[in-house]
């Protein structure tokens with residue numbers, strides 16, 4: 363007789379697409395091994411520092427979830443997007459209130475964001491605060507919450523915190539400097555995010571130049587992305603060229619966001635990245651993503667923690683807290699009127715938030 367704890371609610375199996383066979387120009391990113399013994403793990407500090415100073419992106423391998431466990435997580439991630447499990451009417455009940463609350467919990471339904479020339483996004487997002495009890499979830503997701511909560515904790519303690527230790531040591535700071543700003547039980551809005559991209563029409567692809575999500579920086583500290591086979595993510599390299607991020611089986615892609623750039627005094631870069639139409643052999647495939655979007659605790663002031671900041675983005679003493687920054691960024695994203703960046707007509711747009719110019723790229 364099997365015990366109750368072994369029984370897991372059944373969910374339809376998500377079958378990922380085959381990796382692309384197209385020859386793409388990939389970014390050359392270093393890899394951190396999360397499973398090394400402490401001394402060897404900490405020996406990766408210089409590599410991480412260099413990656414975050416240049417690309418702002420890296421891979422992590424040997425995270426706690428096996429390929430089979432990740433297959434289960436991706437199947438769970440598909441649940442909130444399946445019409446047969448959560449009908450549109452129910453999705454609307456759980457829609458986020460980004461514009462008014464500045465909080466990103468709940469659904470972002472398709473066509474909420476403006477991309478370019480009237481083209482709107484075709485991506486559905488379901489965001490959950492790391493404390494899943496903060497908001498009610500659609501009926502089909504409820505039996506799966508214990509598994510999602512476990513996944514959240516694993517991301518926080520076994521991926522985010524180890525990376526934050528390397529980042530602090532890379533700045534010659536005590537190793538828990540950033541860990542202490544990311545308490546699991548403190549007030550804050552770190553998210554587990556599921557995202558499903560649907561193909562655009564030919565007409566929209568032509569108008570937007572194949573861009574699905576405009577070039578942007580993430581507004582939090584660290585973003586963890588579970589690598590999946592549909593190629594579409596590109597990063598803007600220091601030489602000004604867009605390069606693809608290659609899918610690596612069961613690896614994580616990690617990048618720094620605005621808040622980490624501010625805290626590190628500009629030493630770690632919030633790298634610009636975008637999502638574009640996949641290569642021809644993967645067109646018309648749905649692209650399902652799983653992410654952990656980390657933000658520091660709400661009360662953290664986004665002021666440099668290093669004695670000699672490379673750049674200071676806010677006037678000394680006028681730095682916003684994480685809460686203020688995330689709310690402003692969330693309520694405006696994909697909704698606000700952007701102006702063309704002077705001298706960069708057609709390629710860069712910008713807006714000003716708290717005296718800081720936030721850029722959006724075509």
Ligand SMILES: O=C(O)CCC(=O)C(=O)O
Pocket residue numbers: 557575580587594595635636637651
């Ligand atoms: O889907 C991806 O690969 C990246 C998504 C992303 O950049 C974002 O949601 O901020």
Ligand SMILES: [Fe+2]
Pocket residue numbers: 578579580635
């Ligand atoms: Fe992003």
